[in-house]
Amino acid sequence: MNRRDAIARVAWVMGGTVIGANLFLTGCTRKATKNVESLFEPDIIDFLGDVADTILPPTSSPGAKEAGVGGFIPVMVRDCYPPEDQKVFVEGLGKLEDAAKAKFHRAFRKLEADERTELLTEIDKEAREHQQNKKKADLNHYFFMLKQITLLGYFTSELGATRALRYVPVPGKYIGDYPYKKGDKAWAI
Secondary structure (H helix, E strand, O other): OOHHHHHHHHHHHOOOOOOOHHHHHHOOOOOOOHHHHHHHOHHHHHHHHHHHHHHOOOOOOOOOOOOOHHHHHHHHHHHHOOHHHHHHHHHHHHHHHHHHHHHHOOOHHHOOHHHHHHHHHHHHHHHHHHHHHOOOOOOOOHHHHHHHHHHHHHHOOHHHHHHHOEOOOOOOOOOOOOOOOOOOOOEOO
16 A cells, blocks of 8 residues: 555545645645645755654654655645645745744754653644634644645655554454553554
8 A cells, every 4th residue: 555545545544634634635746836845845844853853752663754754744835725725825934933933933943852741732732713703714723734744744754653652464354342442553554
């Protein structure tokens, strides 16, 4: 199975809760805006990896940066989001950097791990409020998109699927009432 098929299946399984799930099911065929091309610069990919690693830090399993999510994010934004969302996303990265400087007087990448977490927690709260109160015609919040792509990229990556989830390369028969113990990892698709 290739990565695009895996993404489509994850979107289907999640019942369309992933932002833009219909895009995943119909294929990623959108044209990129000129602003999105800047996301492919190595420094920006590294920045996106740091943000993703703050969202999904390394624990007993690797973090998002190690799973390569920083390089996955620009591809998804370029290929799967309409120009309006692409613009919101790119501008949002500047807002994230501005928020770090306003709160801690330093760039995001110079913040300590606890400061990064505190900042992203505040931005996440803002994003959730925006998403809950938005009208149908309103655009998505940049952090909401960033968080969704981070989760998608991590759990469809090889590291995420095999080390953060339980993975069986050749599954056996379906057992609907398989015993579950509290604290067990979820199964990879």
